[in-house]
Amino acid sequence: MLTQLTHVNVWVHDQDEALEFYTKTLGMEVRDDVTIPEMGGFRWLTVAVPSQPGVALALLNVPGPPVFDEETASQVRSLVAKGAAGGLFFLSDDVQGTYEELKQKGVEFSQEPTQQPYGLDAGFRDPSGNQIRMMQQP
Amino acid sequence: MKPLAPERHLLRAKDLMDARYAEPLDVATIARAARLSPAHFSREFRREFGETPHQYLLTRRLERAAELLRNTDRSVAEVCLMVGLRSVGSFTTSFGRVYGMTPTAYRAAHPPAALRARVPTCVLLAHARPPSQQVSRRQAAARGLP
Numbered sequence: 001m002l003t004q005l006t007h008v009n010v011w012v013h014d015q016d017e018a019l020e021f022y023t024k025t026l027g028m029e030v031r032d033d034v035t036i037p038e039m040g041g042f043r044w045l046t047v048a049v050p051s052q053p054g055v056a057l058a059l060l061n062v063p064g065p066p067v068f069d070e071e072t073a074s075q076v077r078s079l080v081a082k083g084a085a086g087g088l089f090f091l092s093d094d095v096q097g098t099y100e101e102l103k104q105k106g107v108e109f110s111q112e113p114t115q116q117p118y119g120l121d122a123g124f125r126d127p128s129g130n131q132i133r134m135m136q137q138p
Numbered sequence: 139m140k141p142l143a144p145e146r147h148l149l150r151a152k153d154l155m156d157a158r159y160a161e162p163l164d165v166a167t168i169a170r171a172a173r174l175s176p177a178h179f180s181r182e183f184r185r186e187f188g189e190t191p192h193q194y195l196l197t198r199r200l201e202r203a204a205e206l207l208r209n210t211d212r213s214v215a216e217v218c219l220m221v222g223l224r225s226v227g228s229f230t231t232s233f234g235r236v237y238g239m240t241p242t243a244y245r246a247a248h249p250p251a252a253l254r255a256r257v258p259t260c261v262l263l264a265h266a267r268p269p270s271q272q273v274s275r276r277q278a279a280a281r282g283l284p
Binding site: 013081082128129 | 157186
């Protein structure tokens with residue numbers, strides 16, 4: 001029996017840029033930021049919503065060989081940039097206020113706050129192209 | 139910082155259509171979001187996403203229109219304008235091609251919006267309360283009073 005979700009892998013275009021966005025812009029906290037030279041400079045970078053101890057996002061570079069051959073890596077990078085590499089869904093206690101704050105910070109919204117049967121939701125992108133949604137339950 | 143993948147700029151243009159479909163968007167405006175010339179942009183967009191920007195924007199607008207027809211009681215002409223289209227005639231034609239019926243028939247095929255509207259409880263409480271005179275008269279009648 002699996003007991004808990006701990007990390008979700010998010011492919012990013014540039015880890016420094018992602019770190020800046022997820023922490024300074026979205027207000028998440030860094031959980032781990034470790035670079036391992038003997039693993040080709042692999043950087044284990046995780047961030048999380050401060051109020052949620054159990055789950056973190058692993059913001060990872062798309063690796064080349066030996067993990068992925070160059071062609072595969074390039075396909076994955078392209079899918080991320082096209083917004084086709086999945087998405088993240090968050091709850092917010094104030095979708096409208098968060099929308100206004102993030103919009104002011106220059107975040108790219110693909111959907112303004114919209115009333116849906118399940119609550120108020122809005123959608124935006126991280127700098128890499130990953131879709132992020134926030135929802136406020138009625 | 140690494141330069142962005144070219145597809146990322148195209149995604150920006152796609153997002154712009156999703157966010158601003160209600161405005162009268164032209165290809166030049168959309169292409170600017172991707173930092174490409176209009177002609178180059180349309181070609182690249184089609185190569186990466188499998189449809190032209192025009193097709194993407196029109197189908198987005200039709201999808202939004204269908205939603206408005208189902209969930210609001212705005213007229214067909216209003217819905218047409220609300221999704222950024224200016225000609226009701228070509229709206230009806232495109233809508234028919236996709237949904238196989240006119241906007242009016244599409245609306246009729248779905249339960250009326252008023253039945254499905256999620257009106258907040260506080261509004262219902264305020265508006266659904268019968269006028270108190272009705273209660274007083276009925277109570278008065280029950281007691282055999284004029």
